[in-house]
Amino acid sequence: MTIATLASAPKAAGSTVIAEARPKILLVDDRWENLLATEKVLKSLQADIFKASSGNEALSLVLRHDFAIVLLDVQMPEMDGFETAVLMQEHESMAGVPIIFVTAISKEDKYASQAAAIGAVDYIFKPINPDILKSKVKVYLDLYVQREQILHLNATLSQSNEELERFAYICSHDMQEPVRMMNAFAGLLSETSEETLDEGGRRYLNFILDNARRMQKMISDILTFSRVGREDILLETVDCGAILDEILSEFEDAIQGSYAEIVYDPLPSVETSSTLIRVLFQNLIGNALKFQNGSRPPKITVAATPEGRFWRFSVRDNGIGIDESFRTRIFTIFQRLHRKEDYPGTGIGLSTCRKFIQLCGGEIDFTSAPGQGSTFYFTLPRKEGRSHEAV
Structure with a gap:
């Protein structure tokens, strides 16, 4: 199939259902003439309008449809608007759905307070100004459409x-x-x-x-x-100092060849993933050894300090440093700041670190200045962890 054919091919069925679905409005009033009048006011809006003449009928519609907004009369026989609203909100599909109460009864503050306590977004009185009502409803319809589009895009x-x-x-x-x-x-x-x-x-x-x-x-x-993220992350008690010693032994030739000085205090044991700590130290120590200008031996300092609910680890070097303009690129996969002839690498290591550590509840960032070295730091929760499922 050519590119032109692909571009003009119809979209798969169901691929835009969420984005193109019209929002639904529910009108609830025991007087049919009020329902028809309100429907006439809102008819020009891009929405499907459903009408119910009682609380029970409204609850039945809620079970079968997802509504963007509900206009609910307060004074109805058998079940008033307040009772109906409370029962509506017990249904999962009504979570966060705006309810506007419409009433012709007393304008005492207690009724408005009762409506607010239930979670109503507005409380308006009859006779209704058609332009104001239409404007209010349109705002909530637009918000609903935007939210649905964002949810669809995220999915x-x-x-x-x-x-x-x-x-x-x-x-x-x-x-x-x-x-x-x-x-x-x-x-x-x-x-x-x-x-x-x-x-x-x-x-x-x-x-x-x-x-x-x-x-x-x-x-x-x-x-x-x-x-990372496709397999379960098993959290366990990890001796970070022991893993650092193993990583340093793997870099022994590079350390001796560059006359590097590695300084570190005793590191804590953390409830995290041993694979995560290994990946972090391999990349951060490896980069600190690699990104040097050759004018002085590398000096790398590794430390960890408690900060509230987190351990804050840092790896500081005296290498070439990173220009602040590259901040948005440094953790992006396949993004390299230097020619491979000068500093070999794949541009994947730091993006893997960030992806991994965020799944474990931490963050990673850096401070740096060109020619003065860099300090990369990452945080990990101090509290007891649990196994995280892959996402």
């Missing part, structure tokens, strides 16, 4: 995000094997045949090896990113 975006992450997971998972084989055979070729290749051939072979390794790293990072 669509949520589905799109889920489909994209599922696609990323499947692609990255299925791509691992061919890239692994490409890397393995290129390495084997380098070991067995490098001496038979001329300078150009060796250079091309190194290109293959370098790009295969970069692709493996990118696939691994995408797979990690796509898994």
